[in-house]
Amino acid sequence: MRKIxxxxxxxxxxxGIAAIDHGADAVYIGAPRFGARAAAGNSxxxxxQLCRYAHQFGAKVYVTVNTxxxxxxxxxxxxxxxxxxxxxADAVLVQDMGILSMNHGSMAxxxxxxxxxxxxxxxxxxxxxxxxxxxxxxxxxxxxxxxIHQAVPDVELExxxxxxxxxxxxxxxxxxxxCFKRSANRGECAQFCRLKFDLSDADGNIIEQGxxxxxxxxxxxxxxxxxxxxxxxxxxxxEGRLKDVDYVKNVTAAYSxxxxxxxxxxxxxxxxxxxxxxxxxxxPDLKKTFNRGFTHxxxxxxxxxxxxxxxxxxxxxxxxxxKELRGGSFNVSGTDSFANGDGLCFLNExxxxxxxxxxxxxxxxxxxxxxxxxxxxxxxxxxxxxxxFERMMARKTAERKIPVRMTMAETDEGxxxxxxxxxxxxxxxxxxxxxxQRENIVRQLSKxxxxxxxxxxxxxxxxDFNFFIPSSKxxxxxxxxxxxxxxxxxxxxxxxxxxKPVDNESEPNAGERDSSPMHPVVIGEEYxxxxxxxxxxxxxxxxxxxxxxxxxxxxxxxxxxxVSSTHSPLLMQCRHCLKFSLGYCEKNGGVRSPWREPFYxxxxxxxxxxxxxxxxxxxxxxxxx
Numbered sequence: 001m002r003k004i005x006x007x008x009x010x011x012x013x014x015x016g017i018a019a020i021d022h023g024a025d026a027v028y029i030g031a032p033r034f035g036a037r038a039a040a041g042n043s044x045x046x047x048x049q050l051c052r053y054a055h056q057f058g059a060k061v062y063v064t065v066n067t068x069x070x071x072x073x074x075x076x077x078x079x080x081x082x083x084x085x086x087x088x089a090d091a092v093l094v095q096d097m098g099i100l101s102m103n104h105g106s107m108a109x110x111x112x113x114x115x116x117x118x119x120x121x122x123x124x125x126x127x128x129x130x131x132x133x134x135x136x137x138x139x140x141x142x143x144x145x146x147x148i149h150q151a152v153p154d155v156e157l158e159x160x161x162x163x164x165x166x167x168x169x170x171x172x173x174x175x176x177x178x179c180f181k182r183s184a185n186r187g188e189c190a191q192f193c194r195l196k197f198d199l200s201d202a203d204g205n206i207i208e209q210g211x212x213x214x215x216x217x218x219x220x221x222x223x224x225x226x227x228x229x230x231x232x233x234x235x236x237x238x239e240g241r242l243k244d245v246d247y248v249k250n251v252t253a254a255y256s257x258x259x260x261x262x263x264x265x266x267x268x269x270x271x272x273x274x275x276x277x278x279x280x281x282x283x284p285d286l287k288k289t290f291n292r293g294f295t296h297x298x299x300x301x302x303x304x305x306x307x308x309x310x311x312x313x314x315x316x317x318x319x320x321x322x323k324e325l326r327g328g329s330f331n332v333s334g335t336d337s338f339a340n341g342d343g344l345c346f347l348n349e350x351x352x353x354x355x356x357x358x359x360x361x362x363x364x365x366x367x368x369x370x371x372x373x374x375x376x377x378x379x380x381x382x383x384x385x386x387x388x389f390e391r392m393m394a395r396k397t398a399e400r401k402i403p404v405r406m407t408m409a410e411t412d413e414g415x416x417x418x419x420x421x422x423x424x425x426x427x428x429x430x431x432x433x434x435x436x437q438r439e440n441i442v443r444q445l446s447k448x449x450x451x452x453x454x455x456x457x458x459x460x461x462x463x464d465f466n467f468f469i470p471s472s473k474x475x476x477x478x479x480x481x482x483x484x485x486x487x488x489x490x491x492x493x494x495x496x497x498x499x500k501p502v503d504n505e506s507e508p509n510a511g512e513r514d515s516s517p518m519h520p521v522v523i524g525e526e527y528x529x530x531x532x533x534x535x536x537x538x539x540x541x542x543x544x545x546x547x548x549x550x551x552x553x554x555x556x557x558x559x560x561x562x563v564s565s566t567h568s569p570l571l572m573q574c575r576h577c578l579k580f581s582l583g584y585c586e587k588n589g590g591v592r593s594p595w596r597e598p599f600y601x602x603x604x605x606x607x608x609x610x611x612x613x614x615x616x617x618x619x620x621x622x623x624x625x
Contacts, residue, residue, distance in 0.1 A: 001268065001269065001270065001271055002229075002234065002269065002270050002271075003234070003270075003271055003272070003273040004025075004229070004234065004235075004236070004259060004263065004270050004271070004272060004273060005025040005026050005060075005234060005235040005236065005272075005273040005274075006023060006024050006025050006026075006235075006236050006238075006252065006255055006256055006259055006272075007024065007025070007026045007027070007028060007062070007158065007235050007236060007237045007238065008022075008024035008026075008027050008028075008238050008248060008251075008252045009027070009028060009029075009163075009238055009239065009240040009241040009243060009248065010027045010028065010029040010042075010050065010241070010248070011030075011240075011241055011242060011243060011244070011245075011248075012029075012042055012046065013042065013046040013047075013049055013050055014245055015243075015244070015245050015248045016029055016050040016053075016054070016061070017050065017053055018245050018248050018249050018252075018398075019248050019252050020053060020054050020057060020059050020400065021278070021398045021399065021400045022248070022249050022252040022253040022256065022278060022280070022397070022398045022400075023252055023253055023255075023256025023257070023260075023278045023398075023400070024059060024252050024256070024274075025059055025060070025272055025273040025274040026054075026059055026060040026061070026062060026090075026235070026273070026274070027050065027054065027059070027060075027061055027062070028061075028062040028063070028064055028093065028237075028241070029042055029047060029050060029061065029062070029063055029064070029241070030042055030063070030064050030241060031047070031063050031064060031065050031080055031084065032044065032080070033073075033076070033080065034064075034065045034066070034067045034069060034073070034077060034080065034187075044083050044084070044087060047061065047063060047084070047087060047089065048087035048088065051087055051088040051089060051090075052088070055088065056402075056452045056486060057274050057275050057276045057400065057402065057452060058273070058274040058275045059273075059274040060090040060091070060273075060274075061088070061089055061090055062089070062090060062091045062092070062093055062110060063084050063089045063091075063092050063093070063107075064092075064093045064112070064241070065077070065080065065081070065084075065092045065093065065094055065099065066093045066094055066095040066096075066112035066114050067095060067096070067114075067185060067186050067187050068095060068096045068183075068185045068186065068535045068537040068538075068541075068556055068558070069096045069098055069099065069537060069538050069541075070537055070538055070559070071538045071539055073538075074098065074538055074539075074540060077099065077102065078102050078103065081099075081102055081103065081104055081105065081107070082103070082105065084105075084107060085104065085105025085106050085107050086105070089107055090107065090108065091107050091108040091109065091110050091132070091133070092104065092107050092108075092109065092110065093110045093111075093112040093135065094109060094110070094111070094112060094115075095112045095114035095115055095171060095185070095535065096535070096537065096538070096541055097129075097536075097540075097541045097544045097545070098537075098538045098539075098540030098541035098542075098544060099540075100129060100130070100544060101540050101543075101544065102540075108132040108133065109130060109131050109132060109133075110131065110132065110133040110134070110135060110158070111126045111131045111133065111134045111135060112135055112170075112171075113135040113136065113137060113138070113160070113170040113171070114170050114171035114185065115134075115171055116137065116169050116170065116171040116172050116533075117134050117135065117136050117137055118136070118137040118139065118140060118144075118169065119148075120147055120148050120151045120152070123136075123148050123151070123152050123155060123157075124151065124152055126155075127152055127154070127155050131155070132155070132156060133155065133156035133157070133158055133234075133235070134155055134156070134157060134158065135158040135159075135160075135237070136148070136157055136158065136159050137169055137170065138159075138160045138165055138166070138170070138219065138297060139169065139297065139298050139575040140159075140298065141298050141299055141300065141301060142227050142228070142230075142231045142299050142300065143231075145157065145159065145228070145231040145232060145233060146230070146231040146232055148232070149231060149232025149233075150232070153232070156234045156235060157232055157233050157234055157235070158233070158234065158235035158236075158237055159228055159233045159235070159236060159237065160219055160237045160238075160239055161219065161220075161221040161222070161225065161228070161236045161237060161238065161255065162218070162219055162220055162221065162222070162238045162239060162240075162251055162255065162286075163218060163219055163238055163239025163240050163243075163251075164216075164218055164219075164239055164240070164292075165216040165217070165218065165219050165295075165297060166193065166216075167193040167214045167215070167216055167307075167572070167574050167576050168193070168572040168573060168574050168622075169573050169574070169575070171185065171535065172533050172572075172573055173189075173192075173571070173572050174557045174558075174569065174570075174571045174572070175192040175193070175571040175572055175609075175622065175624075176188070176189045176190040176191070176192050177557065177558055177564075178564075178569065178571050178624050179192055179603075179607060180192075183558045185535055185537075185556070185557075185558060186558065191312075192214075193214040193215060193216075194212060194214075194215045194312035195212070195214075195603060196210050196211065196212055196603075196604065197210075197211065197212070197213045197214065197601045197602060197603060198210060198601070198602040199211075199213055199578065199599060199600070199601055199602075200599065200600050200602065201595035201596050201597065201598075201599055201600075202595075202596040202597060202598055202599075202600075203595075203596055205595060207582070207595055207599070208309075208582070211309040211310070211351075212307075212308065212309050212310065212311060212312050213307070213309055213578055213601065214307070214574075214576070214601075215292070215307060215308050215309065215311075215312040216292075216295070216297075216306055216307050216308065216576060217291075217292050217293040217294060217295040217305075217306060217307065217308045218291045218292045218293065218294055218295070219239070219294070219295060219296075219297055220286060220291070220294035220295070220296070221236075221296060221299065222254060222255060222258050222286065224296060224299060224300075225255075225258060225259060225262060226262055227299065227300075228299075229262065229270065236255065236259070238251050238252065238255065243289075243290070246289065246390065246393040246394075247289045247290060249393055249397055249398065250284050250285065250286070250288060250289045250393065251284075251286060251289060253278070253280055253282075253284040253397075253398060254284035254285070254286050256278060257280075257284065259272070260272070275402045276400040276401060276402045276452065277400070277401055277402070277403060277454075278398050278399070278400045279398065279399050279400075279401075280397060280398050281392075281395070281396070281397050281398070282392050282393065282397050285389070287316070287317035288316075288317065288386050288389045290314045290384075291314055291315075291316070292308045292311075292312065292313070292314060292315065293308055293315060298575060302580060302588055302618070304580065304581050304583070306576060306581070307576060307581055310347055310351045310352070310353065311347070311352070311353035313353055313384075314384045315345060315353065315382045315384060316343075316345065316382045316383045316384030316385070316386075317382060317383050317384075317386075318380060318381070318382055319332065319334060319336040319338075319344070319381050319382060319383045320332040320333045320334025320335075320336055320364075320380075320381055321333045321334070321378060321379065321380055321381060322346070322375060322376065322377050322378060322379045322381055323377060324377060325375065325376075325377060327371075328367060328368070328371050329365050329366060329367045329368075329371075330365070330366060330375065331363075331364050331365045331366070332364050332365075332366060332381060333364075334364075336383070338358055338361045338364075338366060338383075339358070339361060339386075339387045339388050340358060340359065340360060340361060340387065341357060341358060341385075341387040342357070342358045342361075342383055342385060342386060342387050343355060343356075343357055343358075343383065343384050343385025344356060344357075344358060344366075344368075344381055344382065344383055344384070345381075345382050345383075345384050346372075346374075346375065346379045346380060346381050346382065347379070347380070348374035348375075348376075348379075349374065349376070354372055354374050354375070355372075355384070356368045356369065356370060356371075356372050357369045400452070401452060401453060401454040402452050402453050402454070403453075403454055403455075403456035404419045404420075404448075404453045404454070404455060404456060404485070405419060405456050405457045405458075405459070406418065406419045406445060406455065406457070406458045406459070406481070407419070407458070407459045407460075407461060408441060408445070408458060408459070408460050408461070408465065409460075409461035409465075410430070410461065410462065410465065410467065411425060413425070413427040413428075414426045414427045414428040414429075414430065415428065415430075415467070415469060415473075415477070417445065417477040417478065417480075417481050418481070419481060419485065420485075421488075422481055422484040422485050422488065423481075423484075424477045424478075424480035424481040424484065425477075426473055426476060426477055428469070428473060430467055431467060431468045432466065432467060432468070433466050433467055433468040434468075436466065437466055437467065437468055437469070438460065438465070438466070440471070441458070441469065441474060442455075442458050444471050444474040444475060444478065445458060445474060445477075445478050446458075447475075447478065448478070448482060451482045451486065452486070453482060453485065526570060526573060526621070529570075530569070530570045531553075531554035532554055532555065532556055532557040532560070532563050533570075534550075534553070534554070534556075535556045535557075536553045536554065536555055536556055536559075537555065537556040537558065537559050541553075557569070567625075568610065568623045568624060568625060569623065569624045570621060570622075570623055571609065571622050571623060571624050572621065572622035573619060573620075573621055574619065574620045574621070574622065575618065575619060575620075576620065577613065577618065577619070577620040578599070578611065578620060579593065579599075579613050579620075585615075587615055597613070598610050598611060598612065599611040600625075601622070607625075608625045609622050609623060609624060609625060610622075610623040610625055611623075
C-alpha cells in the first residue's frame with residue numbers, strides 16, 4: 001500500500017499550523033537563510049514549534065535550504081543544518097551539491113526542483129548521491145513521470161499540483177540576474193517572466209505588441225490527481241511560500257478532500273501519510289483564491305492555452321456579463337450575488353486588466369466607488385476579491401483530530417486505560433458500583449479537550465465492568481494516556497544522533513559518498529555549451545563535480561563576472577513555446593509562420609532577447625543580447 005502525501009506551503013508558523021489543521025500530511029517552510037524565496041525565511045524557534053505541532057499527527061516538516069551557497073556561507077550553512085536536525089526537521093530540500101558533503105544529522109535529503117529534474121538519467125544520478133526524494137520539474141507529462149517511476153521505483157517523486165508556474169525549467173533561469181542583478185538561484189527572482197514584451201521577427205516586424213508572452217496561468221491538477229497517482233507520484237505539492245493563510249487553508253482543504261475521495265475508492269492501494277480527520281466549517285473553492293486562470297500545463301501533452309498574455313494578475317472567478325450602464329451604476333447578468341467591498345475586474349478593449357471596488361449592491365445592480373471609464377456592455381466580469389469568503393476564512397475554519405479507541409480494564413492493583421501501545425494505570429481499591437457507571441466513565445474519558453485526539457470508542461474488560469471510579473481518577477488516567485501518546489509522536493525527533501562536527505575549511509572526501517565517479521552531464525547539450533548551468537558557487541560544489549568526473553568546474557552565472565558579461569548568454573530553457581502558442585508550430589498542427597526567424601522579445605527599456613526554437617526537444621531557449 002502506497003502512502004500518499006499532501007504537501008502544503010508555510011510562509012510562516014501560522015500558515016504551517018493552518019496547513020496541518022486543513023489536511024496537509026507535510027509542510028515545507030523556509031529556513032532563516034538559503035531558501036529559494038528570500039522573503040519567506042523563518043526563525044528556528046518557529047520551525048521547532050511547527051515540528052512539534054505537525055509530529056502530533058505524524059505529519060512532517062521539510063525545510064528549504066535550496067539556494068546556491070557562496071564560500072563565505074559554508075560554515076553558517078553547516079550550523080543551520082545542525083540546528084534544523086536538532087529541532088526535529090524531517091528533511092531539507094537542497095539545490096547546491098556542496099551541501100552533500102556536509103553532515104545532515106537525522107534529516108533526509110530531497111532534491112529541490114531547482115536541481116532541474118526532468119529526465120530518468122538525472123533522477124538515477126540523484127538517487128546514487130543519496131537523495132531520498134526528487135521534486136520533479138513542473139513541465140513533465142504523465143508519461144514522463146511514469147517513465148521515471150518505472151526506472152527508479154525506490155525514489156519518492158514529488159510533483160507540483162497547484163499554484164504559480166515558472167516559464168523556465170527551475171534552477172536554470174538567469175533572466176532576473178541578467179536584467180536586475182537579482183538571482184533566482186539566491187531566492188531573489190524579480191519575476192522577469194511576468195513583464196510585458198513586444199515580439200518581433202528578424203526583419204523588425206512586430207508580431208505581438210505589449211503582451212505578457214512569458215506569463216503562464218496557474219497550475220491546477222485537482223481533477224487529475226488519479227492520473228498522477230497512476231504515474232507513480234508520492235507527494236502532491238502546493239506552491240505558495242509567499243501566499244497568505246487564507247490561500248493555504250482553502251487550497252489545502254480542497255486537495256485533502258479530493259485525495260480522501262480517491263483513497264476511499266482505492267483503500268487497498270493508497271493511504272494518507274499522516275493521521276487525523278479534518279472537519280471544515282466552509283466549502284473550499286479554488287476559484288476564490290489568487291489565480292491567473294488554471295491549466296494542467298503539460299500533463300496530457302501540449303496545449304495552446306497555458307499562458308495568460310493579457311495580464312499576469314489574478315482575474316478571479318467569472319461572475320457574469322455587464323448589461324446596462326446607467327450613471328454611476330450598472331447591472332450584471334448571471335446568478336452570482338455580490339457584497340459591499342467586493343473586488344471586480346474586466347479586460348478592457350485594449351485587453352488590459354481593469355478593476356474596481358463595489359461600494360453598494362442593490363440586487364444585481366452594482367454601484368462602484370468610482371465608475372470605471374473603460375467598462376462597456378457585454379464585457380465579461382470577474383471577481384478577484386470576495387468579501388464574504390474572506391470574512392468566513394478569517395474565522396476558525398477547520399479542526400483536525402485523531403480518532404482513538406480506548407479500553408478500560410480491571411487489573412490486580414486497580415485499573416488500566418489503554419489505546420494502541422500505550423497504557424495508563426492507577427492503583428486503587430476496587431468498589432463495585434451500586435448504580436451503572438459506564439455512562440459517567442465514557443463521559444469523563446471522552447473529555448480530550450485541546451489534545452489532537454477524539455474518542456471514537458471505549459471498550460470495557462470484563463464485559464460486565466461495573467466499578468465505581470472517582471471522576472478525579474478517571475481524569476488522571478485520561479491525562480496520563482494522552483501525554484504518553486503525544487510523547488510517542490516526538491520520540492523519533494528526540495532520539496536522533498548528535499550531528500558530527502564538520503571542518504568547513506577542509507575539502508569534502510569523495511570516498512564518503514556511496515557512488516563511483518560518473519560524469520554529471522545528464523540534462524542536454526546546453527550544459528556542455530553553457531557549463532554555468534551547473535550552478536557551482538562554492539569550493540565544496542566544485543570539488544563535488546571534480547569527484548564526479550568534471551575536469552574544470554565552471555563557476556555559477558552569478559559568481560563569475562566574465563560569464564555574466566558573456567555575449568548572448570543562455571538565460572532560459574522553456575517548454576512553453578511561443579511559436580506553438582501563437583499557432584505557428586507546423587509540427588503540432590499549426591500554420592507556416594509568415595515571419596522570418598529568429599524572433600526577438602523586447603522590453604520597454606530597450607532590452608532585447610533572442611528566441612531559439614529547438615523543435616527536436618520541443619523547447620524554446622531565451623538568450624540575452
